[in-house]
Amino acid sequence: MSDDGGIGKDLLRRRLVTISRADCVALDAADPLKDFRDEFVLPEGTIYLVGNSLGAPPKTASAAVTRVVEDEWAGRLVGGWNAAGWFDLPETTGDRIAPLIGAGPGQVVVGESTSIAIVKAVSAALRLRPGRRVIISDLENFPTDRYMVQGLVKGLGDYEIRDVRGSEGLAGALDDDVACVLLSEVDYRTGDRHDTAGVTARVQAAGALMIWDLCHSAGAFQVDVTAADFAVGCTYKYLNGGPGSPAFVYVHPRHQNATEHLLSGWHGHAAPFAFEPFYRPAEGIRRFTVSTPHVVSFAALNASLDIWERVDLSQLRAKSVALTSLFIELVEELCAPYGLTLASSRDPERRGSQVSFLHPDGYPVMRALIDRGVHGDFRAPDLLRFGFAPLYIRFADVYDAAVTLAEVLEKEHWREERYQQRLTVT
Structure with missing residues (x-):
């Protein structure tokens, strides 16, 4: 990629660009979070704007996983459950995530997947409101949120889903x-x-319980979940826990001993090693665990949380706003003639750490962009998504990404036949 982002100076001269690459380099030099970038593995020549789908790995993750496999598992075998603290990982790791979402000790537990966390939260909420039979679900929710609720309603019977579009509904x-x-x-x-x-x-105020999905929030900006009744979230996006890393569930302290969820697994029993034939829930947040923790996955996640314990979340949010605002400005200036439409809010207070644009040929455009080192992703039918992880994305990356996108559109690289073929994962 050249100093001008890879498309040469001719295009930049024809477009009004209010900020130069040198300006962005200067912003990077003054960035209080700049040193965190060196703690992540990022392939040379890659601008990784997919932290909203899968975060980049910490450099310490490989050693953390190796330590669990070679020292704890191979060295202690089954003794690792006691000596290495494996059995308590859902709670100890939950306490490490809690400050990132505004919660306190004993309010978050980690384990299973986001889909399972949704079942736990929704089924527990239903038991707290036995006279009410309606679950409100946003039509814009991620599909797994909706599918799991649909499955719950089908399995439990006598409940219904009331669909809305956004909080306005x-x-x-x-x-x-x-x-x-x-x-x-x-x-x-x-x-x-x-x-x-x-x-x-x-x-x-309407007497219902509030459940938030924080999958695209935790690690992207400051979150305050303490007023909510329940919350769920994944750890493999902005929290950099790795593919398949375990999800978390937050339960307000007033609900923890007042309800049970549908999945009465052995790990959430009051006395697991009493091996009683009937379920008796544990006190507190541990009753919201279900099954044996995936110890190797927890190792990578905890390596990332070692980094997150040192992050100033107010600085994280300030940089996120600056990165996303800069990207919108540059893309709209450089790509104005090429059919891109901003799908995200212009108001940074109403925006997470992601920017999306609509384009009728969004899929091949994204494929062509990725081949040129700028990684975003595509969501049907016509959405190009760009996620900005402030710990490792630089302002110069934003500049180069916008200029490379302009090149793809101006030169119509996306029309090549190889980019028209859909891959399994988009």
């Missing part, structure tokens, strides 16, 4: 039949962000 949907509301704090497609405090207050 709640006004006519909240009534005395609503047991709980499940919304994503950040829309996975557009990156737009809900007013969590305001929405939570409205839902609870």
